[in-house]
Amino acid sequence: MTKNTTRFDHVVLWVADPVAAAAFYEKAVGLETIRVAEFTEGKVAFPSIRVNEETILDLAPHSFAPRMKMLPGSADSAGHPVNHVCLSLPVDAFDALRARLEDHGVPVSDIDTGLSGARGNAARSFYFRDLDGNVFEARHYDD
Template sequence: MTATRLDHIVLWVSDPVAAAHFYEKAVGLEPVRLAEFAAGEAPFPSVRVSEETILDLMPRSKADRMTMLPGAADSSGHPVNHVCLSLSADAFDALLDRLQEQEVPVSDIAHDSFGARGPAKRSFYFRDPDGNIFEARHYD
């Protein structure tokens, strides 16, 4: 199997600073380039999912400038169904606690849903303030 890895996912957000704060406080992800974005020195901030993967928090106001591919501007807000975060059991519980402390609605806990590593022990879904849907899961 090749060593392909996920580098980043771009999420359209209405307020990148507020989104970064949500991902830091509620999800526990470290902001990247937030100060640079706030100072006008970076086009968008990100949050770190892992050593190799980040979520870019792209301002929806820049959608009309996405010309790298025909129709890119029209993709703002869709068609991604959800992004799944795989965590250890302890990190899963900590995320659930943080989301509940921040009063972020979460789905019921599901068991044995299939993913990249087979059936997950537990999983649940939540939305960020811009409506992007995330699944959190852990395996044995």
């Protein structure tokens, strides 16, 4: 696994019942579940599904929506099938993307550190919207 190439890290899906959704993805689709027990014990906000060694699907309950404050209006995405798409980039591409977005007047969130993803905790991440309102997260991992 290479941490410094552009690729999908995770996609967050809104679901009515994260445990039932995890069971579907495990049983009907054949994917590995992650953190289901921790979710049911209240230790994590949502369970995940491993797509491959580098990509996961997070199964966010609709009740998680009020916590989505990275951009104004983000909580309004609850009920839509996808909350946001995360792109993992090399550090120089991460910095270049943020600069390009700012140069084009695209609002970006503050930088977060240590957010969990498919390959552990990211060094830095931020959020932005495309022209259609789709929310993207950009992140990079330490080398």
